[in-house]
Amino acid sequence: MKQRALTELEFLSASPNRQRILDALSEREKTPDVLGDTLELPRSTLQRNLSALEEHGYVTHHPTANTYEMTTAGRLARSALADALSTISTATTLAPFLEQFPVDLPVDTETLADCEVILATADDPYQPVSAVKTAVAAAEHVRGFMPTVNPLYIESVRKYDVGDISLDAIAPPDAYEALAERYEGILQRMTQSPTISLYESTAVPDFVVLFAGETLLLGAVDEHRRTHSILRAPSASPVFDWAKQRYEDTKDEAVPLE
Secondary structure, three states: OHHHHHHHHHHHHOOHHHHHHHHHOOOOOEOHHHHHHHHOOOHHHHHHHHHHHHHOOOEEEEOOOOEEEEOHHHHHHHHHHHHHHHHHHHHHHHHHHHHHOOOOOOOOHHHHOOOEEEEOOOOOOOHHHHHHHHHHHHOOEEEEEOOOOOHHHHHHHOOOOHHHOEEEEEEOHHHHHHHHHHHHHHHHHHHHOOOEEEEEOOOOOOOEEEEEOOEEEEEEEOOOOOEEEEEEEEOOOHHHHHHHHHHHHHHHOOEEOO
């Protein structure tokens, strides 16, 4: 059964024209001339694919009216093919992030279809960091934890009055120590701000969880502790609740930065 399903999937995906034909027949039956005009396919290409689809039982031909109609099997196959292609597309998009992320997300890959992955590339190595900065700048309140603090985040804070930023952040003690060497003044201003709460903990996971308003930014870091990629998820995503629980658990273990 599984082998037959794989054979049929291979058949349907072997030519994009087969899916296009099924899509064109999804509402009503059509003549070859109408299909040819709609899909802008040469007559020979159209007829070859119609014959193949008919042989597999996905369309039926009505000789009297010279029309083709999608069968029940065709409708089921069309829906299954669309689902399969969507799942493959989602997996391909998520793969670079999931391979770098240090823990397995307890959600089905399909449920991450509405998420966006932002990768550091050779042309734009700071793309994930830029995405974080943009999200933080647009949010009224930001909370989260990170295993290290990218100096570019601190540079962005310099553009604002720290009193305008509502922030709850958790990081390891060594991350704050590294920042203090270069940004002691701004770090001191942040600790004194009534709208910023900084916490430290040695139990911060080796990934980033950041909530910018109702958007989750889940970050994977590389071996140099640089941001490798960001998964941006809406509040309706199942991974949002998982990340929220990880944040709350981490905050329970944290203490205010002195």
